[in-house]
Amino acid sequence: MKKYIVFLFAVIVISCSKDEFSEQIRLESKIVVEGWIEEGDFANVLLSSSIPVTDVIDSTNVLNHVIRSAKITVSDGETFEVLKVKNDKNRVPPFVYYGNMIKGEAGKEYSIKIEYLNRIVEAVTTIPKSVQLKSADYVKKNATDTIGYVFVKFDDPADEKNYYQIATRIDSEEPIFVPAFYGNLDDKNFETSSVSVQINRGVILFPKTKFTPYFxxxxxxxxxxxxxxxxxxxxxxxxxxxxxxxxxxxxxSNTSLKSNIKGGIGIWAGYGQSTLVVKTPPKK
Known part of the structure; x- marks a missing residue:
C-alpha cells in the first residue's frame, strides 16, 4: 500500500521573516499534536516535534522528528486511559498512539495530557451530536469520463448551531480520512436546511502520484x-x-495556524460522524 504523510501534523515547519531568522532557529522545537476522538470510536494521536525552516523536508527527516516515547493520557472526566503506541506501516510516520477503553460519546468533554521529557502539553475538546448523511454519489460531467466528483446530501438541524467537516478515504490508497478541500462548513452559510455539497478530494502530503482534486x-x-x-x-x-x-x-506562509493545544501546537478534536461508502464504476 502507498505510504503518505496525510496531514500537516506529521510535521510543522517553523517559518519566519529574515529579521527573525537567526533568533528563530535557536528556539526550542515545539511538540506538535494531531489528535482526535470520534463518536463511537477511540482516541488517536500523532505526535512529533516541529522542524526548523533550515532543515530538509523529506520522509527520512520527518521520521527523525517523530515522538514515540511520550505518555499520553485521555480522560472523559471519569475514566483515565494511557494510550498505547503502535507501528502502522501504512502511514508515514508509522507511529500512532491509540486508545481502546474510552469510546467517544456525543455531548461529552475529553481532555488530553501529554508528558514528554520535561514538557507537559494539554487540551480539551467536546464531541458534538452527529448529523446523518442522506446520500453520497459519484457524478461525472460526461458519461465517457473516467473521473468525477462526489456529491453529498444531508439535513442541517434548523434548531442547532453546527460546524461540519467532510472527509474522504480511498480504499487501498489512503490509510486515514483526508479532509476535503473547502470541506469545512459553517451552517450560517446554508440557504436552506437541505444541504447538497460537491466534494473535492483533499490535499495529501508527499503522495506517490500527482495530486488531483477529483476521484x-x-x-x-x-x-x-x-x-x-x-x-x-x-x-x-x-x-x-x-x-x-x-x-x-x-x-x-506564516505562523497563523489556530490551535487549542496548551504548551504545544496542533489540534485535539472531537467529532460526531456519519459515514457512507461510494462505489465507482470498474476501471477500464
Missing part, C-alpha cells in the same frame, strides 16, 4: 460527515488558508 473509476470511496466545534473549524480553516496562500502546505 476516478475504480475507487472505493468512504465519505464521512463530521460535526465539530468552532475551534476545530477555525484550525482546519487556517490550515486550508496556508495551502491556498503558500501553495505548499509543508511550508506555511
Amino acid at each position: 476516478a473509476d475504480g475507487d472505493l470511496i468512504s465519505v464521512k460527515l463530521r460535526t465539530q466545534n468552532k475551534e476545530v473549524l477555525d484550525f482546519w480553516n487556517s490550515w486550508q488558508n496556508e495551502i491556498v496562500n503558500s501553495r505548499n502546505p509543508i511550508y506555511p
Whole structure:
C-alpha cells in the first residue's frame, strides 16, 4: 500500500521573516499534536516535534522528528486511559498512539495530557451530536469520463448551531480520512436546511502520484460527515488558508495556524460522524 504523510501534523515547519531568522532557529522545537476522538470510536494521536525552516523536508527527516516515547493520557472526566503506541506501516510516520477503553460519546468533554521529557502539553475538546448523511454519489460531467466528483446530501438541524467537516478515504490508497478541500462548513452559510455539497478530494502530503482534486473509476470511496466545534473549524480553516496562500502546505506562509493545544501546537478534536461508502464504476 502507498505510504503518505496525510496531514500537516506529521510535521510543522517553523517559518519566519529574515529579521527573525537567526533568533528563530535557536528556539526550542515545539511538540506538535494531531489528535482526535470520534463518536463511537477511540482516541488517536500523532505526535512529533516541529522542524526548523533550515532543515530538509523529506520522509527520512520527518521520521527523525517523530515522538514515540511520550505518555499520553485521555480522560472523559471519569475514566483515565494511557494510550498505547503502535507501528502502522501504512502511514508515514508509522507511529500512532491509540486508545481502546474510552469510546467517544456525543455531548461529552475529553481532555488530553501529554508528558514528554520535561514538557507537559494539554487540551480539551467536546464531541458534538452527529448529523446523518442522506446520500453520497459519484457524478461525472460526461458519461465517457473516467473521473468525477462526489456529491453529498444531508439535513442541517434548523434548531442547532453546527460546524461540519467532510472527509474522504480511498480504499487501498489512503490509510486515514483526508479532509476535503473547502470541506469545512459553517451552517450560517446554508440557504436552506437541505444541504447538497460537491466534494473535492483533499490535499495529501508527499503522495506517490500527482495530486488531483477529483476521484476516478475504480475507487472505493468512504465519505464521512463530521460535526465539530468552532475551534476545530477555525484550525482546519487556517490550515486550508496556508495551502491556498503558500501553495505548499509543508511550508506555511506564516505562523497563523489556530490551535487549542496548551504548551504545544496542533489540534485535539472531537467529532460526531456519519459515514457512507461510494462505489465507482470498474476501471477500464
